Amino acid sequence: MIIITFMFWSSWWALNGVVSDPQTNLLRKDCTPAGILVLPNFSIFSDNVNETFGEIREQIMSINKHFATAQQGNGGNPVFSLFQCRNYLSVHDCVGCFDAAAKQVRNCPAASPGGLVVYDGCFLGYETTGAFLEQTTEDFNAVSCSSQTMTGSTSFTSLAQQMLKSLQTTAPKNQGFFAATRIELPDNSTTIYAFVQCTETITQTGCVNCLNTGYNNMPTCLPNSEGRAYAYGCFMRYSTTSFFPDNYQTIHITSEGKQGSNKKGTIIGVVVGVVAFVLILLTLLAWIKRPKRPERSVPRGDISGVSKLKGPINFSYRELKFATKSFSAENKVGEGGFGAVYKGTLKNGKAVAVKKLTLHQSKKVEEEFESEVKLISNVHHRNLIRLLGCCSKRNERILIYEYMKNTSLDKFLFEDTLHQNMQFMAWKLYERGLHMELVDNTMDPNDYNVEEVKKIIEIGLLCTQASAELRPSISEVIVLLQGNGLLENMRPTMPILIET
Template sequence: MLQPHHHLLPLFTFIFCSCWVLNRVVSDPQIYFLTKRCNPYYEFLVSNVTLFDENINSTLRDIREQIGGQNKHFATAEGAASGGNTVSTLFQCRSYLSTADCVACFDVAATQILSCAPGDPGGHVVYDGCYLRYDISRAFFGDTTQSVNSASCGNQTTDQPAAVFTSAVQQMLMNLQRATPKITGFSVATKTQVPNNGPTIYGFAQCIETISQSDCKDCLNASYNNMQTCLPNSDGRAYANGCFLRYSTTSFFPENQTIDITPSFKQGSSNKGAIIGGIIGGVVALVLTFLALFVWIRRLKRPKRAPREDIIGASKLKGPVIYNYNDLKAATKNFSEENKLGEGGFGVVYKGTLKTGTEIAVKKLTFQHFNRMEEDFENEVKLISNVHHRHLVRLLGYCIHGKNRILVYEYMRNSSLDVFLFGKMKGSLNWKQRYDIILGMARGLAYLHEEFHVCIIHRDIKPNNVLLDEDLQPKIADFGLARLLPEDKTHLSTKFAGTLGYTSPEYIIHGQLSEKTDVYSYGVVILEIIGGQRSKELRVDGDIEGEFLLQKAWKLYEKGMHVELVDETLDPSDYDVEEVKKVIEVGLLCTQASAEIRPTMSEVIVLLQNKDLLENRRPTMPVLIEPN
């Protein structure tokens, strides 16, 4: 059922559970998720996937033994070299965590990183409490900011004057930046108070132990610069391959972990020096503020990109195939009605057969605003064509002919998921197949949101846009096409931006678009897959008032009867009741009214595969937007 690394997951499920059983005094492993990336398989071809996975397993076992048995907070390991499948792994948890919390954070990180597809030649995951990375080469032990270099900011501000608070935080972060490389272990926790009885600010800096002092200083300097985007918010984190920097007005480490860092750097000997330093700091802060404003304005003028690191090996990306219009015309029998597979917001799809015998799906796009499409079409298609994932439909190429814009995709013989849920194949999917589709969709969306070098928000996740291959594995279609929409168009004025019944309330009502919009739609599809009922289909049983699917699922969940949502065509002996209840709860977590508390897609993957994690999260009531 669990496809990637299926032979590894049981091990870490056991490890994770045993950790929590044996260490009930665990206070806080700080598993707030920050970022994750799996290196795509096409960046480096692993010669033996099974052996490579075994080597990953070996390094993870080694590291867990080091941090659990030897009370380490930093560890590296290398898998056995055989057939070019060597694996190097690095782990670091924050020095203020207890051994039990460090192990707990590792277990969550290991489970998360094992969700990368088999054969992915590398990956990393960052939490508040720890950082885990593996790769085919140990050369990354010296990386500082090469592939991970970003910041995550809180959304609360203090009641202090912004300039005073910002200055105090900047001074503390600069002190940490100067002191940390000089301290054994490259790790410092400190605190300071904002002048005039202001709040206490807690700060922490840490570098990995495989880099030099100068590299540590450079990494923290980059993180300090990234952190400026968070001020004057009350908390912020900056993270990179080689270091981690955090501040907050709320304590996040034990009081006895703070140290006096003043001996680590020279103090000014006079008030004059302090004044000059203050002036310089103020000027630097002002310049950084203007630079941040300039970057922000520039970003508004171009397509939205995720605030995350560039993809490794981006220079290796290849352009899509350019097809001849007459060849596509012949392949689809002149775009005949008999070859028509379906029609959606973006255009009509036809089945085609090339002269070579290769079957393809040909989508003739329909846009009202041709000028914008003409400007951006080739660039956007090149971007989309480089999205490669086992759970995303592969874009093979395109064709431009006059005002025709055509996309050519791989052909899926089993059509779309809606046919198996609501159409002529209704009732033919067993529980394992449904679970695999739910998990596969999560992996595809996580790649679009968090692992590709540009964040791609789908905007229209629904069963019609989930195709099934010959093994009934899901492949999400039409991703990236929303990027071709004119930027001045909103969700209210275009038919392309979503489907009622699947679209999140914040997008429908306020036009607020984020990855959490897709998470909401995905949650609705989970409930459809389990219930075998369309989300917008009103069900009336006898004298009972009709209910939409989301409304029905929530009411059953409140009564502890959510397993009654299960499609009646499923054989009760075919599924585990507790597993079904868990998946329904994940669906409800995804459809919560507040976008902020919905999980990310990478968190969804972990939740689906680990029952214990779900016990600490309870869904809140969704908002029902009735599709009229």
């Protein structure tokens, strides 16, 4: 069985949702009455509160955390403080929410042995004992609802409940105890956004129980356009207004409420990365199969007449021979259908991956090789190894890449399973309707949606069409990914065999 290796595991789009919004809509403020516990020294206690707040702010800024605790016991006046902001907030907005909460809670009377503030974007609390760090709904649980009622309230309520139920089940299993989702109503009139989060100091069971309470309280708000349920240990929110970034990682739920793949945005990013990889292979194929053109002289090191793109660095063969110790066996890190890969160290100390290509000879190799390498060198993506340059000497064609630590370029780009995603096995399985045979059998079937995987495979095959006119553009790929299926006039045809 061929395994599709999802090597490009991050999306290439930048976060483009909520920007510079610390979400400081105040939901609750409590100050512990002074009579409950007599403080030995109000001034020292206040200083200790400030000390813990300073430590928390420093943690958020320096370690880029969304959660922090601190304690201080100077002068026999102990203080335990806890802060948590929503995981979708940027560090800047997280700090902004903390600053607002710290200012708000400092308004508690000086003799108060504790206080808490709950905002849309964060939670901040302090007390004289650490017991509250593990509390869930013991002291309070509450809801906050908008006043706008949604039209089509029955379907809206049903879908919102299904979304929250799915998040309530998922969040306690996730590291950090949080989860998010969004989905359009079946009529495409409204998108619902939902998020849940538990305090990281409580147990998984405590998280489950707290979210259960929040979920049971949420019908108070439905079918209003927005609702929140919150307590010491957890926070739950839904809204028809986007309150987290569009590209924030979410679990995918169908309009029927069924949970599908756990990170649709990530899957789309994976596909775009795979498409970019296929384009690189097609580029190499293009210059192998390119029809002959009239001879023309192209100066070494200057191919500006071929393209307006910025060209790669031309390495000398002698330099690469020195870097790889004459392409010695001890420097060889892998080999695939397109050639051998060597680790090299340049004179400036930079480690590179040097790939000696095995290609067909051609009278036009010099011009074609340099023009195509120039195109590849201008493809920059966070999930693609960057091409640094090339070298041509007689029949030798060499590519120089960034060195990938802990593995080989050969395994990354040309591992055996892919060389076979080249011997038409993927196409043959597609023809027989056996798309799912391409999926890694170690993956949990509950972690992906079968129909979406089939669509992704078909889009990948579209990108390997023999004719450039038949291959979709990146914009078309994105449209196809967002649609329900392929168009009838965009069905894959058998790709070309790449000879090696």
